[in-house]
Amino acid sequence: ATTRIFGQARFTCLILFYVLFYGTYLVSGALVFSALEAPIENQIRLDLIRAKQDFLVRHPDVLDDDLESLLDEVVRASNHGVSASRNVTGGPNWSFGQSLFFSSTVVTTIGYGHVTPLSQPGKLFCMIYALLGIPLTLVLLSALVERLLLPATALLRSLNAALGHLYRPFTIRLVHLTIIVTTFLVFFLVVPAGIFAYLEPEWDFLDSFYYCFISLTTVGLGDYIPGDSPGQPYRPFYKIATIFYLITGLTFLMLTLTVFYDIPQLNLSSVFSSIKLDED
Template structure:
C-alpha cells in the first residue's frame, strides 16, 4: 500500500525539489538572456566605432601607398591575425621575447591545470596538443587536491577566529549573526589581500593598465573565467619578464586557495546553503529496490548491526540540531 501511494505521487505530479529545480533553471536562462542583452547594449557601440576607425585607417593606408594593392594588404592582415590567434605577436618589440621560454611555459602550465586558460598562447605542434591534453587530465585533479588540502589547513585558524568571536559576542548575538560577521570579515580580508593590493601592484607594473583594468584581471583570473584580454608581462620592453611570470603564477595559486577558503566558509553556513532546496527527499529516491534494501535497517548484515549496537551501547548519541550553526571544525 505505501508503495502504491508513492507510485501515485510520482505519476500525479512533481516533488517540491523538482519544482524548485525547474524554477531555478528558468531563472538561470533568464539571467543568461539578460546578460546577453546588457552586454550587447554596452559593447555594440564601441565595436562599431572600432570598425569605423579600422576601415578609415585601411583606406588612408592604401591612399598613401598606391603601390600596395587591397588584395596584398588583405593577405598580410590575415596572416597577422592568424599568428596573433596562435600567440605569436607581429609587433617587433614583443615578438623578440619567445612565448615558450621557461617563465612563459610555467605560466602557461599553471593556467592549464588551474582551468583559467587565457588562450593567448596555445600549443602549436601536434605533439604539444597531445601532451597538453594528458597534462591537463592529470594536472587538474592534482591541483584540486592541492587546493583542497591547503583550504583544510587554513580552516583551522579560520575556525579558531570563529570560536574567538563566539566567546566574545555569543552572549549578545545569535550564532547565525556571528557566522555572518565571520564570513564578512574573511571576505573583506580576501578583497584586500587578493584583489585590492595585487591590483595596485599590477597597475604600477603594467604601463597600459589602470587600476580598474588590474582589478578586472584579478577577478577574471581568480574566478577561473580567464578571458585572456589582459595578460601580465606581455607589454613591450617588460623588464624581468621570466621572473614576473613566475611571480604571477604563485599569485594565481595563492589567490585561488583563498578564494576557495571564502567559498568554503560560505557553504558551511546552513542558512545560506540554498542547494538543499534541490535535493530529492528520501521517498523520491526509494524506487530502486537495491537502494531500498541498502536503506533498510539491518539489511547490510547482522554482524555490522551488532558492531554498531556495541559501539553506541551505554553512550548518548549526540545529533546536531538544525539550530546548531557551529561548523564541524569548531565542534568539540
C-alpha cells in the same frame, strides 16, 4: 510510491522553471553586452578600414589583393599568438617562464589562451596534462584549505569565547564570515589590483581589478595578461609571482566559500535538495 513519483514530477517541474529563469538571465546578459560593446567594436572596425584605405591611397602602386594577403598572414599569426608589431619585444611565447605560466593556467582551469599549443602532439599533451593536473590542483587546493581551516576555526572559537554571551551563534558566524570575506577582498583583490595597476603601464585600477576578478573566478578571458608589456624588468620572476598569486588567491577563495557553506542558513546549493526531501 505514488508520493515519490509525485515528488519527482514536482522536482522536475521546479527544475524546468529554474531553466527558464536561467535562460532569461543568459538572454538579458547577451542584450546588455551587445548594447554596451557593439558601438566600440564598430568604431574599431571603421578605424581599421580607414587605416587600410588611407594606406592604399598613399601607395597607389600597392594592389588591394597584395595588401590583403599580407594582412591575412598578420591576422593568422596574431591568432596564433605571434604579433607582427615591431614594438612587441616581449620575447618568445614558449620561453620557459611563459610555458610555466601556461601550464599553471591550464591545471587551475583559468586557461587564458593568450598562447595555445599549435602542434598535434602539443594539443594531445595539453589534454593529458590537464587530465592529471586538474585533479592534482584540486587536491593541493583542498589540502591548503584544510590547513587554513585550522586558524580559521581557531578564530571562530575566539569570537565565540569573546562574544558568545552577547550574540546568537548565527550572528557570530556572520561576523566570522565577514572577517574572512573582507580579508579576501582586501588582500586578494584590492591590494593585488593596486600592484598590477602600478606595474602594468597600460592598466588602470579597474582593468587590474577586472583581471584579478576574472582570474580568481577561473573564467580567465585572457584579455589582460601580466608581464606581457615590452621592456618590463624581472619578467620570469614577475610571471612566477603571478602564478603564486593565482594559486594562493584560489585557495583563499575556496576557504571563503567553505566558511560560507559551513553556515547552514546560507547554504544555497541545498535549496533544491531540501525541496526534494520535503516532497519525499
